[in-house]
Amino acid sequence: MKLNENYRSLSRSYLFSEVEKRAGAFREKHPNQELIRLGIGDVTLPLAAPVVAALHRSAEEMKEKETFRGYAPEHGYPFLRAAVRRHLESCGAAVRDEEIFISSGAKDDLAGILSLFGAGNTVLIQDPVYPVYADTSIMAGNRIVWMKAERENDFLPMPPKDCRADLIYLCSPNNPTGKAYSHAQLEQWVQYADACGAVLIFDSAYEAFIEQDGIPHSIYEIPGAQTCAIEIASFSKTAGFTGLRCGYTVVPCALRRCGQSLNAMWERRKSVSTNGVAYVIQRAAEAVYTPEGSKAVQAAIRYYKTNAAVIVHALQSAKIFCCGGVNSPYIWMKCPAKMTSWQFFDYLLKTAGVVGTPGAGFGAAGEGYFRLTGFGDAEKTRQAAARLVQAAGAL
Ligand SMILES: *Cc1c(COP(=O)(O)O)cnc(C)c1O
Numbered sequence: 001m002k003l004n005e006n007y008r009s010l011s012r013s014y015l016f017s018e019v020e021k022r023a024g025a026f027r028e029k030h031p032n033q034e035l036i037r038l039g040i041g042d043v044t045l046p047l048a049a050p051v052v053a054a055l056h057r058s059a060e061e062m063k064e065k066e067t068f069r070g071y072a073p074e075h076g077y078p079f080l081r082a083a084v085r086r087h088l089e090s091c092g093a094a095v096r097d098e099e100i101f102i103s104s105g106a107k108d109d110l111a112g113i114l115s116l117f118g119a120g121n122t123v124l125i126q127d128p129v130y131p132v133y134a135d136t137s138i139m140a141g142n143r144i145v146w147m148k149a150e151r152e153n154d155f156l157p158m159p160p161k162d163c164r165a166d167l168i169y170l171c172s173p174n175n176p177t178g179k180a181y182s183h184a185q186l187e188q189w190v191q192y193a194d195a196c197g198a199v200l201i202f203d204s205a206y207e208a209f210i211e212q213d214g215i216p217h218s219i220y221e222i223p224g225a226q227t228c229a230i231e232i233a234s235f236s237k238t239a240g241f242t243g244l245r246c247g248y249t250v251v252p253c254a255l256r257r258c259g260q261s262l263n264a265m266w267e268r269r270k271s272v273s274t275n276g277v278a279y280v281i282q283r284a285a286e287a288v289y290t291p292e293g294s295k296a297v298q299a300a301i302r303y304y305k306t307n308a309a310v311i312v313h314a315l316q317s318a319k320i321f322c323c324g325g326v327n328s329p330y331i332w333m334k335c336p337a338k339m340t341s342w343q344f345f346d347y348l349l350k351t352a353g354v355v356g357t358p359g360a361g362f363g364a365a366g367e368g369y370f371r372l373t374g375f376g377d378a379e380k381t382r383q384a385a386a387r388l389v390q391a392a393g394a395l
Pocket of ligand 1: 104105107130171175234235236237246
C-alpha cells in the first residue's frame with residue numbers, strides 16, 4: 001500500500017474553526033451582547049426569483065415522460081454552454097462552446113485541473129491567498145514559489161524577472177485582498193506565461209463584482225490568453241449558487257503543452273470523472289443570463305457592494321488603511337496600532353462584538369491585516385462599521 005505522501009506536507013487548516021471557537025467562547029461569556037459577523041465568505045441573500053422560477057419549471061419537466069432527462073451531457077447542456085459563451089463574448093472574450101465545460105463549482109475544478117499536469121511542477125501563488133490553490137498544489141506534489149501581495153506592490157504582484165514557473169494562479173478580483181488586475185497588468189502576465197511556456201490558471205469567481213472600466217472580467221479579453229490560460233469561474237458569488245453548485249471552466253482548443261491539447265485532455269478527464277451537473281441546476285444557471293435574471297442578480301451584488309462601501313467609508317474616517325471593496329465584496333484592512341491579525345481579532349470581538357477574519361490565516365504576508373466582507377445584512381453592517389470606528393478610536 002502506498003499513500004499520497006504529499007498530504008503529510010499540508011499544514012493544518014484551522015482559520016475558520018479557530019474564528020468560531022473564539023466567537024463561541026465570547027458568546028458564552030457575554031450572552032446578551034449581539035455579535036455581528038463581518039467575516040462571512042458566503043452569500044446571504046436568497047436566490048433571485050427568475051432563478052427559482054427556472055428551477056420550478058425544469059423540475060416540472062422531470063415529471064413528464066416526454067420531458068424527463070436522465071444523464072446530462074458530461075460537459076454541460078448546449079443551452080448553458082452557449083449562454084456562458086454569449087456572456088463571455090459580451091465582455092469582449094471570444095471563446096467557443098466546446099471550450100466551455102460546465103462544472104459543479106470552481107473548487108471542484110481547481111482540484112481537478114491539476115490532474116492534467118505531472119508532479120514536481122513549480123507553481124507561482126500569491127500570498128495571502130485563497131487556500132485551495134496552495135493545498136491542491138501541495139497534494140499534487142508541486143513546489144510553490146510565493147509572490148507577496150503587499151502595500152509596496154499595491155497587493156498586485158507582477159511577473160518575476162526569471163522564467164521559472166510551470167503554473168501560475170491568479171485570482172482577480174482577489175479573495176482576500178479585494179484588489180483586481182488592470183488590462184495592462186494582465187497583458188504582462190499573459191506575455192510572461194507565454195514566454196515561459198507556463199499555464200496561467202485564472203480564477204474569475206468575483207468577475208460580476210467589477211464596476212470599474214479597464215478591469216477584465218475574463219482572461220480571454222487579453223490577446224494571447226488563448227494559448228496560455230485556463231479560466232475557472234463560478235455562479236456561487238455571482239448569483240448565490242453556493243448551495244446549488246454550478247460553475248464553468250474554459251480550456252481553449254489552442255492551449256497546447258508538450259505536444260498535447262489541454263482541451264482534449266480536460267475533455268477526457270471530465271468524461272471519466274463526472275456524469276455532469278443536474279439539469280435543473282443548469283436551467284437555473286441559464287436563467288442568470290436572461291434580462292430579468294441578470295437584473296435581479298445585479299441588484300444583489302449592488303446590495304453587497306453598498307455594504308462594502310459602508311465599511312470602506314468607516315475605515316477611511318478612522319484613518320485606517322484598507323483596499324478592496326470596489327470591484328469586490330472583500331475589504332482588506334491594516335490592523336491598527338501595529339496589532340497582529342489575531343490580536344486585532346480578539347480586540348474587535350471584545351470591544352465591538354464584531355467578528356472578522358484574521359489576515360494571517362490566508363498566508364504569512366497576511367499577518368497584520370484583517371478581512372472584512374460585504375456579504376452581511378445592510379443594517380447590521382452599518383452598526384458594525386460604527387462600532388469598528390469607535391473601537392479603533394479608543395486605541
Ligand atoms: C468562493 C470562491 C470560489 C467559488 O467556489 P465554488 O466552489 O464555485 O463555490 C472560487 N474561488 C474563490 C477565490 C472563491 O473565494
